[in-house]
Amino acid sequence: MSRRPALVSTIVAATLLAGCAATPDEPEATLEVRVATTNCDAEVLPLPAPAERIVAVKSTAAELVVALGLGDALVATAFLDGPLEGADAPTIDGMPSREAVLALEPDAIVAGWESAFAPEAIGDRAQLHELGVTTWVSPAACWSTEVPALDWEGLFAELGGAGAMLGVPGAGGALVDEQRAALAAIEPVEGSPTALWYSSGEDAPYVGGGSGAPQLVLETAGLENVASDLDDGWATLSWEAVAASDPDVIVLVDAPWHTAASKVERLRANPATAALEAVREERFVIVPFPMAEAGVGTVDAVALVAREVRELGLG
Numbered sequence: 001m002s003r004r005p006a007l008v009s010t011i012v013a014a015t016l017l018a019g020c021a022a023t024p025d026e027p028e029a030t031l032e033v034r035v036a037t038t039n040c041d042a043e044v045l046p047l048p049a050p051a052e053r054i055v056a057v058k059s060t061a062a063e064l065v066v067a068l069g070l071g072d073a074l075v076a077t078a079f080l081d082g083p084l085e086g087a088d089a090p091t092i093d094g095m096p097s098r099e100a101v102l103a104l105e106p107d108a109i110v111a112g113w114e115s116a117f118a119p120e121a122i123g124d125r126a127q128l129h130e131l132g133v134t135t136w137v138s139p140a141a142c143w144s145t146e147v148p149a150l151d152w153e154g155l156f157a158e159l160g161g162a163g164a165m166l167g168v169p170g171a172g173g174a175l176v177d178e179q180r181a182a183l184a185a186i187e188p189v190e191g192s193p194t195a196l197w198y199s200s201g202e203d204a205p206y207v208g209g210g211s212g213a214p215q216l217v218l219e220t221a222g223l224e225n226v227a228s229d230l231d232d233g234w235a236t237l238s239w240e241a242v243a244a245s246d247p248d249v250i251v252l253v254d255a256p257w258h259t260a261a262s263k264v265e266r267l268r269a270n271p272a273t274a275a276l277e278a279v280r281e282e283r284f285v286i287v288p289f290p291m292a293e294a295g296v297g298t299v300d301a302v303a304l305v306a307r308e309v310r311e312l313g314l315g
Helices: 059-067 098-102 125-130 152-165 169-184 213-221 239-245 260-269 298-311
Strands: 012-016 031-035 037-039 042-044 054-057 074-078 108-111 134-137 194-200 206-208 234-236 249-254 284-288
Touching: 037 134, 037 152, 042 125, 042 134, 054 059, 059 074, 059 108, 059 152, 125 134, 134 152, 152 169, 152 213, 169 298, 194 213, 194 239, 206 213, 213 298, 249 260, 260 284, 284 298
Parallel strands: 054 074, 054 108, 108 134, 194 249, 249 284
Antiparallel strands: 012 031, 037 042, 194 206, 206 234
16 A cells, blocks of 8 residues: 655754853743654755755756755756756756765755665755755655655645755745645536556556556546556557557657657557557547646646647547
8 A cells, every 4th residue: 555755754953043041142942843853754944045056857856945945056957858948947967966066065866766875876855954055856756755645735835845856835824825826717528438558668668657647637626547546657569559548639748758749650650550540540648747747737737638639629
């Protein structure tokens, strides 16, 4: 049975902000209580003030930092899946090493992959915390702990939690309010047309399953995911299974390394899929790769899919 990692642990840290004893000419000492949060499998204390030097790994992480109003605090990014608006930080090629990251003197590292903190990458999170560096991983991307199927409350909790960890809880709350309002304004398509979310894969397609961002986007947009019975966020299907599902529309993830155009060519060239009505009628919806993963772009992905499906004459 899946479980969501506890958002708040029982560990509390008290930080003394003034002198130990007050004098008649000095204000009384005050205590700021910071509650540690369990993020994936690590205990993380929120920053007491807005982060000033942030390294972001993955587009979802960098976009979240910008959405929280901390774009100017980005000192470096890595593994971006597309252009990043709202910040002009240099990009590190490949997965950054611990040494390369620490040389930037960050006070926070935000990652869209938990593997960014592997020993051969940025390194152990607990050791980074001992050095005074706060870390945050999208809970939807945790692999060290089980997570449930993604839902809106869980996603909004992620966004608000990231704001708290980066020292901007107010911005986190405002972002969640903005996202809720945008979501409420989206009108789902009618008729529940079926859809396949095709992310990558040549010998066999890698598709959106029944528990991740693709499922949440399709379901909210009013579509039925033909791979919803797969109990995983992402899964591999056979081309024959895709053909048998006969989706009304195919969502294509567009990435620089695996473009939507290349997927269309593959669908047309494969005898198992070339005869599908969605392929013959070119009923394709193209979604930028960063929108395919849980983050600040998920609501926009719902709006995009619903709009494009209507323009195809469905729903």
